[in-house]
Amino acid sequence: MIYFDNAATTQFKSEAVKKGILDYLNNPGNPDRGSHANSLSASRMVLKTRIKLATFFDCDDFEKVIFTSGLTQSLNTVIKGLITKKDHVITSIYEHNSVLRPLYQTNCDLDIIEDIYTIESYIKENTKAIILNHASNVTGEIQDIAYAGEICKKHNILFIVDTGQSAGHIDISMKKNHIDILCFSGHKGLMGIQGIGGICINTDVDIKPLVVGGSGIDSFSKVHPSIYPTKLEAGTLNVPGIISLYYALDFIDEYGLDTIYKHEKDLEEYCLSKLRKIDKVHVYREKANTVGVISFNIEGMDAAIVSDKLSNKYNICTRSGAHCAPLVHNHYGTKSMVRISFGLQNTMDEIDILIKGLKEIIYED
């Protein structure tokens, strides 16, 4: 089986990730609740992972590294906790529905732009935030967050970044890019498991909690505690998920983010050069700066049928559809594309098999 759907969920999970989860499940505990060995041991792992993530994303305060159930929960928490209908927000056509739909729900004044370098001209008196993804989950194109960050800093506007397709692939510094709030997924590039994600916060702005409940502290108060990280973390944390992140980050540190990125870029460039030689293949992208994600269509063929054939005949996993990013499709006049997204485990040989398969699908059917 050839797995080219790493933008959805990375296939590679290190042995240490698996072992870490298993060890924990042999002796689980509820962190920050009890004072017994298992509870404290869970608490220590949670704390160590916060510290690791703060370093990884260059976030000032590890207590403002928040764990959520995933990127969607992170983005909903941040957007609904910050934005009201009185606010103006600027975002891009490259955003995922996990950004767009929460934004629509707030009924805020929303500008959705195509070209990030025009962003400054959209700023108004009530502009509260600029929300951008770092890399598109459809085209793989990297948005210039350094530029957008400078604009945000200059105008004192919150800068919120969705790192769904960049975290674990490219180095991200919150401080260098003036990112106030960074949302991440645990099971994509970071190579942890599904069910874990988070928010890194480098601002003092008040984010109202989306979810409240048990907090382990201040239990007699009618309102959820306002100190971080508890403020945005109600109920029992997903410790197996957090442990998976701890060991996954360890792996990334050892393997090297640059090595990972180079591998994925090499695969992408090799694949792209091959795809571009095939008549009838149209690749969707306009920028050169990308992560290892390629979306394309074959002239006259439905994307779903291409993906199905690749799966059924060649056991190749790709992903067809709108990829929950409707405005990218509006931009290209498409309803669906076939997406290939690379991961650590992929090889050049696998790309050769893909290209051979695609040619057969196009010319032999």
Next chain:
Amino acid sequence: MIYFDNAATTQFKSEAVKKGILDYLNNPGNPDRGSHANSLSASRMVLKTRIKLATFFDCDDFEKVIFTSGLTQSLNTVIKGLITKKDHVITSIYEHNSVLRPLYQTNCDLDIIEDIYTIESYIKENTKAIILNHASNVTGEIQDIAYAGEICKKHNILFIVDTGQSAGHIDISMKKNHIDILCFSGHKGLMGIQGIGGICINTDVDIKPLVVGGSGIDSFSKVHPSIYPTKLEAGTLNVPGIISLYYALDFIDEYGLDTIYKHEKDLEEYCLSKLRKIDKVHVYREKANTVGVISFNIEGMDAAIVSDKLSNKYNICTRSGAHCAPLVHNHYGTKSMVRISFGLQNTMDEIDILIKGLKEIIYED
């Protein structure tokens, strides 16, 4: 190590649970997104677990079995998706902050009652729901949901039940008890892992989604799809968590819910009889019908110190504090208690060690 903190997180996770997670991590996929083998295999496991849970809780429609990141997320979703400040809600003093704090946030008209059998007298014209836990996480006392369910049915009021301390311990039928919405935790009595929980819905009432985003379907719509289960599930599901539930429910079916309950009740009764013989120990409970949870205090000693001594000297894990249920403490005039909660792995011998330890703590210090 003796683990008596199963009300927080059960210690026992079956070998099949661990193996199921490992097998999945060797070949992960994103359910209900792609059409390739890994994605479909994940989808099948999710579907099978929905069906299993619908049977387990006697819920009419497996498509209305919703996965969340845990009980807190379930309760926040249900309460905030249903209750507005115009509504009247009745709940009890036995509720956890994961019920109370979301309810307070809605600013609804709220009656918090002590005696469930007086519940009918609180019903008003605008009473929208009665929300009760099935068993208290402090006293272990079981609330008479059959009675409350009848009252709800009679008055056409929504009946919402928090099964945090009963699911996996006692048989629960949504239909027999007229439960419209049942919220559950995956990592407590059901013996799955942390990070997974859910909602079973047996009503057509509209629950507005708390979290919106990627849905895999209707991606060009600005609003999140309104069909179940997608309506209340945005973003990638926690498949390792769902798989853990699948195998955990398998285990419960094979082992027998009655056998589990009998074991925990036997332990509880044995422990209670021993505790009651110790001078200076005060157990907090008023009802005979309980799950395997006992909370107590030692006269003149801080609960935290008792828990710490049990942990440090005897390696016994208990939980002291308010257990996120402040109104139970107001009822008893306490701020903290020591809680013992039993699980499948506990033995009578472990209780003997606990009792011996408690006696030493009381009389030898």
